Amino acid sequence: MKVTVRYFADYREAAGTEREEVEVPAGGASLADVIRIAGEMHPGLNVDPRRSFLSINAEFRRPEDIVRDGDEVAIMPMVSGGG
Numbered sequence: 001m002k003v004t005v006r007y008f009a010d011y012r013e014a015a016g017t018e019r020e021e022v023e024v025p026a027g028g029a030s031l032a033d034v035i036r037i038a039g040e041m042h043p044g045l046n047v048d049p050r051r052s053f054l055s056i057n058a059e060f061r062r063p064e065d066i067v068r069d070g071d072e073v074a075i076m077p078m079v080s081g082g083g
Helices: 010-015 031-041
Strands: 002-007 019-023 052-056 072-077
Touching (some): 002 010, 010 072, 019 031, 031 072
Parallel strands (some): 002 072
Antiparallel strands (some): 002 019, 052 072
């Protein structure tokens, strides 16, 4: 089963791409699984799900939520700042 992964900010630089298709196990892959597989594909990509915004099809989700074939996953680092 394939999902499209979109990387933002530092994650995009670490992955070396803005978007790619990722093959995940059929029948029950979670967002955490997608992150793990993406990390195996890109060793410099260190996504901490607790410090990232994750979405499936433009809806914010949790790492344990399940992805389905054809879903679009977005991985965005939390950004802090101040003035």
